[in-house]
Amino acid sequence: EPEVTQTPSHQVTQMGQEVILRCVPISNHLYFYWYRQILGQKVEFLVSFYNNEISEKSEIFDDQFSVERPDGSNFTLKIRSTKLEDSAMYFCASSGNRGTDSFFGQGTRLTVV
Amino acid sequence: DQQVKQNSPSLSVQEGRISILNCDYTNSMFDYFLWYKKYPAEGPTFLISISSIKDKNEDGRFTVFLNKSAKHLSLHIVPSQPGDSAVYFCAAISSGSARQLTFGSGTQLTVLP
Numbered sequence: 270e271p272e273v274t275q276t277p278s279h280q281v282t283q284m285g286q287e288v289i290l291r292c293v294p295i296s297n298h299l300y301f302y303w304y305r306q307i308l309g310q311k312v313e314f315l316v317s318f319y320n321n322e323i324s325e326k327s328e329i330f331d332d333q334f335s336v337e338r339p340d341g342s343n344f345t346l347k348i349r350s351t352k353l354e355d356s357a358m359y360f361c362a363s364s365g366n367r368g369t370d371s372f373f374g375q376g377t378r379l380t381v382v
Numbered sequence: 383d384q385q386v387k388q389n390s391p392s393l394s395v396q397e398g399r400i401s402i403l404n405c406d407y408t409n410s411m412f413d414y415f416l417w418y419k420k421y422p423a424e425g426p427t428f429l430i431s432i433s434s435i436k437d438k439n440e441d442g443r444f445t446v447f448l449n450k451s452a453k454h455l456s457l458h459i460v461p462s463q464p465g466d467s468a469v470y471f472c473a474a475i476s477s478g479s480a481r482q483l484t485f486g487s488g489t490q491l492t493v494l495p
Contacts, residue, residue, distance in 0.1 A: 273425070300480075302482055304485075311487050311488070312426065312485040313485070314482040317481070324480035368480075370428070372428060373425035376425050
């Protein structure tokens with residue numbers, strides 16, 4: 270069964286450092302998303318990406334965040350200068366049918382120290 | 383701004399009985415609803431979905447009911463099995479958006495053997 274894969278599974282970084290979270294979406298999907306879940310809180314939408322551009326982003330997705338699909342298979346989330354409050358599980362999702370079939374990766378646990 | 387609410391943080395059910403998980407929403411623009419199951423340290427796994435033009439969708443042991451006038455949906459699992467123990471998230475998609483998911487806070491289901 271096709272699946273979304275994310276690497277690394279756990280990333281520890283120092284405050285102020287840049288991190289890149291990587292995702293390989295399901296191959297024939299066209300819509301890509303990043304979500305995050307801070308411990309004990311809801312899963313929150315960060316950004317959606319379609320046709321090689323951001324289609325929507327939340328208030329959380331400020332100038333410190335960026336996304337890229339550099340090679341047609343990977344989908345990355347970059348945080349330029351991490352803050353303590355960026356510590357969370359980050360989930361990548363992809364969809365072939367405008368969100369109604371969103372499949373999630375297993376997540377990357379980001380810990381900022 | 384809780385557009386999707388799951389008011390029961392936890393539910394315990396005896397094996398073999400019915401589990402009913404509830405979800406309320408406030409945004410009239412939501413036109414598609416999904417249920418996800420999540421184990422610790424894993425990504426959400428899609429279970430079942432329903433379009434706003436329907437009031438019921440069934441898939442094996444899982445049935446989702448939608449009451450648009452009450453802005454309420456529920457997930458029925460019957461018969462419940464110990465392996466169903468997980469956190470269940472209700473999610474909704476808004477028409478006209480980039481089709482990102484808005485999640486509820488989740489309900490921890492425990493099925494007792």
